[in-house]
Every structure is written in structure tokens, then in C-alpha cells.
Amino acid sequence: MDAVDRLLTSETGRAPRADARRNVERLVAAARGAVAEVGVDVTAHEIARRAGVGIGTFYRRVPSREALLAAVLAELLDEMLVIARRAVDDPDPWRGFTGFATAYARLRAASCGLNAALGGECGLALDPQLARVREHIRLLVGHAKEAGVLREDVTWEDVAFLLASVTTADRTLGLPAGDEQWRRNLRIVLDGLRAGRTEPPEESAAGRRG
Incomplete structure (x- = not known):
């Protein structure tokens, strides 16, 4: 299971909306680059900035900074x-x-x-x-x-x-x-x-x- 699917897995089993999946994909790509360059201390705000989304979108699309980094x-x-x-x-x-x-x-x-x-x-x-x-x-x-x-x-x-x-x-x-x-x-x-x-x-x- 890749990072996007790990983050989108839910108890309901419903498929996410296309825009929600795109935002998660952007956050995962941004987090991967940030983790490589900065390390595990990178902030949620820095990941959101790299992904081109607001911090509100960040927390609507992923459970937490830690969950995103772990994925x-x-x-x-x-x-x-x-x-x-x-x-x-x-x-x-x-x-x-x-x-x-x-x-x-x-x-x-x-x-x-x-x-x-x-x-x-x-x-x-x-x-x-x-x-x-x-x-x-x-x-x-x-x-x-x-x-x-x-x-x-x-x-x-x-x-x-x-x-x-x-x-x-x-x-x-x-x-x-x-x-x-x-x-x-x-x-x-x-x-x-x-x-x-x-x-x-x-x-x-x-x-x-x-």
C-alpha cells in the first residue's frame, strides 16, 4: 500500500472525492521532498506550503503531521x-x-x-x-x-x-x-x-x- 492509500483508508471504505485524493497526493509528494531535505522535524506549515495548499486543507486531508510522515x-x-x-x-x-x-x-x-x-x-x-x-x-x-x-x-x-x-x-x-x-x-x-x-x-x- 502506498502513502496516499494509507492516508485515504477509512473505516467507511468509501472512495474519496477526486479533489480530496489530488490534495493528498500533493501533500505526500511535498512531504517526501521535505523529509528528504529537512528531515522528520519538518513542520506541517512547511509541507502545506510546498504542496500549495493551506494549513486548513492539510488537516482536513491528513490525520496529523505524524501520520503523514509515517505514511x-x-x-x-x-x-x-x-x-x-x-x-x-x-x-x-x-x-x-x-x-x-x-x-x-x-x-x-x-x-x-x-x-x-x-x-x-x-x-x-x-x-x-x-x-x-x-x-x-x-x-x-x-x-x-x-x-x-x-x-x-x-x-x-x-x-x-x-x-x-x-x-x-x-x-x-x-x-x-x-x-x-x-x-x-x-x-x-x-x-x-x-x-x-x-x-x-x-x-x-x-x-x-x-
Whole structure:
């Protein structure tokens, strides 16, 4: 179920008016952008402004700011789970693992709010979605270890923390992080996780060729 349908679900089961649905769609799109840029502390007034509606319309169309944010973040986590299921089904365990790791890190880097939700810092009701993400990481790690492509001494909990560490702060030690810093971090992490790795990371090898 997407964020719009989550918010429009009612006990009566009646279909909403077309204009009501359009307003909810605008609010969801605005909230998704605001959550990515500002985070989960974004105000209802800011979301309404981005959606081009008044604050009165905001509260007529969604139960609360928290309900809107929870619906948007649940939708993002559901998208992540679709990627995770495909990764689990990949016949190449390392490709599945690295494909999910890349998508996971990219989504975290792109959304302040999602990053907070995955860190359990947003205070919204997302436990079912977070539990499913944890389960799929556990499955991916198990498959990779069974195939002998992931280090045996690494646990799925280690992987969860390592993938979280890939997304950096904007600055460290006075150094600004580039938009693609997370990709370099991820390459280094994956290189350290792979079993029996003897070749240098791809980027380093390419750099030497240049």
C-alpha cells in the first residue's frame, strides 16, 4: 500500500472525492521532498506550503503531521524491501548483497528523514517495516556466507552498522563531504567484507591505470 492509500483508508471504505485524493497526493509528494531535505522535524506549515495548499486543507486531508510522515517513510521502507526481496532471490549471492547494499546506502544518503527512521530516531510507528528490513539483511548475509563470498567472522548485525556508517555527515575535521562520498565509503566497506579478496578496490586499480 502506498502513502496516499494509507492516508485515504477509512473505516467507511468509501472512495474519496477526486479533489480530496489530488490534495493528498500533493501533500505526500511535498512531504517526501521535505523529509528528504529537512528531515522528520519538518513542520506541517512547511509541507502545506510546498504542496500549495493551506494549513486548513492539510488537516482536513491528513490525520496529523505524524501520520503523514509515517505514511511517507513507510512507503520508502516498502520500496527498500522490494529491492531487498529481489536481492535475496538473485542467483549470484554477492551481486544480490552488493546490489542491496548500494541501493540501501543511496536511499539513506538521499533522505535525511529515512536515515533518521532507519536509525530509530524519528519516533514514528515504523516497527513492522524496520523488522522486515532487518530480516532481509539477515537473509542476504546468510546467503552470502553460505556461498563463501562474505567473511565468516561478520554477522548480519555488523553489516547493518557498517552500511549505516557509509552515509557521512556533511563535514568532518573541517573537510566537506562530496555528494558521492558515500559511494567511495561503500566500496571500501564492501571490499573489506568480501571473503578472500586479494585484488585492490576497483577505483584504486582504475586510478593506477590512469
